[in-house]
Amino acid sequence: MEDSDDIPSLLPxxxxxxxxxxxxxxxxxxxxxxxxxxxxxxxxGAFEHLLGHGSMRHFTDxxxxxxxxxxxxxxxxxxxxxxxxxxxxxxxxARILETFDPAPxxxxxxxxFFDAAADAVPRGxxxxxAKRIAHAIAGEQLRDLERLWYRLPEGSKSQRALTHALExxxxxxxxxxxxxxxxxxxxEALDVPxxxxxKGELEEIERLLGQLREALKNAKPAIIDMxxxxxxxxxxxxDSLRDAQKRVNELLQRLAxxxxxxxxxxxxxxxxxxxxxxxxxxxLSTIFGSLQASRSGRHDGVANPDGAVELPSxxxxxFGDSPAAMDIPQSMVNALLRESADGPRIPGTPVRMRNDDIxxxxxxxxxxxxxxxxMDMSGSMRYGGQYVQAKRMALALDGLIxxxxxxxxxxxxxxxxVAKLRAPGEIPNIMPKxxxxxxxxxxxxxxxxxxxxxxxxxxxxxxxxxRALQLSRQWLGGRPTPNRQVMLITDGLPTAHFEGSDLFxxxxxxxxxxxxxxxxxxxxxxxxIIINIFLLPSWSQTEDDVQFAHRMAESTGGRVFxxxxxxxxxxxxxxxxxxxxxxxx
Numbered sequence: 001m002e003d004s005d006d007i008p009s010l011l012p013x014x015x016x017x018x019x020x021x022x023x024x025x026x027x028x029x030x031x032x033x034x035x036x037x038x039x040x041x042x043x044x045g046a047f048e049h050l051l052g053h054g055s056m057r058h059f060t061d062x063x064x065x066x067x068x069x070x071x072x073x074x075x076x077x078x079x080x081x082x083x084x085x086x087x088x089x090x091x092x093x094a095r096i097l098e099t100f101d102p103a104p105x106x107x108x109x110x111x112x113f114f115d116a117a118a119d120a121v122p123r124g125x126x127x128x129x130a131k132r133i134a135h136a137i138a139g140e141q142l143r144d145l146e147r148l149w150y151r152l153p154e155g156s157k158s159q160r161a162l163t164h165a166l167e168x169x170x171x172x173x174x175x176x177x178x179x180x181x182x183x184x185x186x187x188e189a190l191d192v193p194x195x196x197x198x199k200g201e202l203e204e205i206e207r208l209l210g211q212l213r214e215a216l217k218n219a220k221p222a223i224i225d226m227x228x229x230x231x232x233x234x235x236x237x238x239d240s241l242r243d244a245q246k247r248v249n250e251l252l253q254r255l256a257x258x259x260x261x262x263x264x265x266x267x268x269x270x271x272x273x274x275x276x277x278x279x280x281x282x283x284l285s286t287i288f289g290s291l292q293a294s295r296s297g298r299h300d301g302v303a304n305p306d307g308a309v310e311l312p313s314x315x316x317x318x319f320g321d322s323p324a325a326m327d328i329p330q331s332m333v334n335a336l337l338r339e340s341a342d343g344p345r346i347p348g349t350p351v352r353m354r355n356d357d358i359x360x361x362x363x364x365x366x367x368x369x370x371x372x373x374x375m376d377m378s379g380s381m382r383y384g385g386q387y388v389q390a391k392r393m394a395l396a397l398d399g400l401i402x403x404x405x406x407x408x409x410x411x412x413x414x415x416x417x418v419a420k421l422r423a424p425g426e427i428p429n430i431m432p433k434x435x436x437x438x439x440x441x442x443x444x445x446x447x448x449x450x451x452x453x454x455x456x457x458x459x460x461x462x463x464x465x466x467r468a469l470q471l472s473r474q475w476l477g478g479r480p481t482p483n484r485q486v487m488l489i490t491d492g493l494p495t496a497h498f499e500g501s502d503l504f505x506x507x508x509x510x511x512x513x514x515x516x517x518x519x520x521x522x523x524x525x526x527x528x529i530i531i532n533i534f535l536l537p538s539w540s541q542t543e544d545d546v547q548f549a550h551r552m553a554e555s556t557g558g559r560v561f562x563x564x565x566x567x568x569x570x571x572x573x574x575x576x577x578x579x580x581x582x583x584x585x
Contacts, residue, residue, distance in 0.1 A: 005444040009506065047428065050271060051391045054431040058265035081240045082216045085233055086209060092232055093205050096198060099186040102179045105195035109172040113140070113190065117167045119161035122152065133162070142169055167327035174199060204228060269446040271428070317358035325360040334359065370409040370474035371576065373397065376490040376536075377416050379435040379461030386536050387432045389568045396573050398424045409479045415468040417460045417496050417505060421475065430521025433460035441506040449501035464507045466517040468530050469531075470498075473524050485530040487572060491538040492545040514548060521556045531558035534572060 024310055077563045111189065117137045122130045129151055136144040145166055171192060178199040190198060191236040211224045224245075229237055229309040260274030334357040339345055373394060381387040401408045412422040416433045428485055436459045446453055476484040493509035505515055533549045546562075553560045563571045 007443045008504075012070050017028070037169060047117050047271065047275070047395075050428040052385070054429050066517045077411060078319050081237065081244060082212050085229070085237055085241070086212050086216075088233055088237075089205050089209050089212070093202065093209075094188055097182060097186065100184055100188050100190050100198060101186050102175065102190050102195055102198070104189040105192050106179050109175040109192050109195075113165060113168040116161065117165035120158055120165050122156070122158040126152075126158075133158075137165070142166070142173070146167070153556060155339050159534060168234045172195065178202075195544040205232070208232070219550050234531070270513060276395070276425075277399070279293055280395055280402075289364060313362045314320070314359040315362055317355060317360050321360050327359050327361055331358045368407050368409065368479075368481040369405070369485070370411075370476050370481050370482040370485075371397075371401075372411045372413060372476055372486050373572075374413045374415050374465075374468045374472060374486060374488045374490070375420075375422075375430075376463060377414050377430055377432045378463040378495075379433055380463075380491055380538055380540060381536075382430050383539055384436075384537075386491060387539070389536075393489070393568045393572045394424070394427045397576060398427075400573055400576065409481070411472075413475075414473050415464060415490070417458050417462040417464055418455060418503070419464055419468040419471050421471060433459045437461075437507075444505040445503070446503045447501055448498075448503050458503070459505065461488065462507070463492065463494050464496035464498075464503075465490065465494040466497040466513070466520045469517070469520045469524055473520070473527055473529060479525060482528060485532060486524065487532050487534065487576075489534045489536065489568065489572070491536040492541055494549050509544070509548075514551075517556060518552055521552050521558075525556040532575065533558060533560045534568065535560060535562050536568065538560075 046531060079510060114137070120137065120230075121134050129148065132483050133145070133148050136148060145162065149159060149166070152162065163344075175195050175393045178195055182202060207228055208225065215224055225243065226238065226242065230392075256269060260272045260276075260278055262268045262272050264270050314330060317326070322326050331353060332351065335351050336345075337353065337354045338354070338357060375387075375390045375394060377387060381390065398410060400414075401410050411425075412424065412427060414420045414422045422430065444459070465488065468488070472486045476486075494513050494517045495509050496503065496505045496509050498504075499516065502514065504510075531552065533553055535546065535549050538545075538558060549560045552558065561571060561575070
């Protein structure tokens with residue numbers, strides 16, 4: 001066993017550093033963001049945004065318009081107005097392409113770069129550096145030239161010349177893109193400054209065309225940049241579109257309010273409990289709508305004369321049945337029919353009920369079940385939006401239990417380098433932890449009994465299944481029911497564990513962490529807790545991840561499910577219902 005003294009203790013956090021370069025075709029704002037696949041209602045759209053971003057603080061009117069899908073037929077006159085603007089912009093774009101020839105500007109930009117770069121190659125003692133700069137100039141390598149700029153003597157003639165050359169190379173890239181992105185058929189020669197203006201105008205036209213087509217398709221005129229559009233369209237068409245924007249905004253606000261969204265003092269939108277209930281009902285309808293007809297509907301329990309839940313069907317009374325379960329109307333009808341069969345009844349004669357007239361409602365047992373749901377929020381859950389699927393599943397399961405099994409107990413646990421109990425209302429806001437250590441091998445130890453070390457000092461992107469199971473066991477142990485289970489939703493091996501007050505963070509996963517995790521899982525088994533592992537696919541998942549899940553399930557008598565992220569909510573809810581049936585029968 002590796003001695004704990006060989007593992008370095010956690011050091012104070014180091015400041016971040018480095019440079020981020022932005023090149024052609026890269027948008028640092030849009031990169032990595034995702035849009036909800038289905039947000040057919042206002043509550044659903046708001047929650048999809050909330051699940052994906054973990055916050056509603058920046059949920060603006062424009063984001064609300066993007067989240068809610070409106071039938072364009074609801075906005076009279078929207079189509080013709082936008083069609084006319086699209087035609088106008090297409091004509092403007094066609095005239096530009098039929099007028100100009102960018103080839104002279106392409107040649108001029110190349111000459112300007114090489115002329116400016118001629119003085120950037122140092123002379124004399126910097127022979128090796130001069131060779132590298134000349135090679136980068138010949139290859140037009142912007143990034144290499146930027147790096148070599150720092151190698152030149154500060155304020156030297158070569159450095160000043162290279163600064164000028166870098167500006168000309170940026171222009172050359174822009175002009176090259178103009179010639180390759182659009183097909184020009186005109187003969188009017190462009191110089192470099194005019195070509196840059198033409199490129200900017202074409203990009204603006206295409207941006208507006210994209211907005212107009214999106215607005216026409218999804219009735220979202222709010223996404224159109226009206227200030228930019230005014231440069232290309234007549235004022236009467238702009239006014240018509242502004243009127244459509246106003247009507248759409250009024251419709252969006254009404255839909256948002258009906259769906260339970262409320263205005264914030266800052267002018268944005270926030271989710272209310274009403275919106276959460278609507279979203280949960282939508283999720284459950286989606287999940288159970290896919291069930292076969294023979295399996296749909298509420299699950300049944302075991303019929304029992306002393307059950308707590310009364311069923312509509314009845315049976316004959318037996319000695320010992322509770323009078324509270326009597327079906328009084330049907331029992332009275334049975335007595336009247338029996339007495340009428342014996343002969344005409346004298347008016348005013350009381351009905352005399354016998355034991356064989358009495359029927360009682362059938363009942364079924366409805367034992368309570370306690371479930372702890374462990375949601376992996378380590379760094380790897382960010383890939384593929386796995387964390388969104390886990391949160392969607394949690395809300396669906398919470399809605400199911402509130403509506404169908406109000407006597408059951410449910411607790412959510414957020415798992416990362418440590419673990420934390422979470423209330424259902426906190427689920428939409430939790431997010432996977434950012435990866436802060438990128439070393440190929442990590443061996444860290446933190447003494448959590450040290451008051452100077454807090455959670456904020458830890459790298460939070462590790463996976464501590466041991467601590468999450470421990471919290472589950474402690475919480476489940478206090479619930480008054482023998483039916484206890486854990487639903488562990490994760491995508492791989494554990495990478496963190498506790499030994500006393502020492503927290504170990506190890507990557508790649510270490511056998512020491514697995515042993516401590518299995519040991520805690522066995523404590524759960526001894527406490528009568530069933531562990532169900534839902535293993536999500538991941539780009540970094542290996543056979544070791546799968547084998548670990550199997551080993552833990554086999555040693556504890558639990559189960560392993562292999563599910564895709566998009567099927568997680570359906571699979572977990574269905575399994576919960578199935579487990580309830582198993583408990584009851």
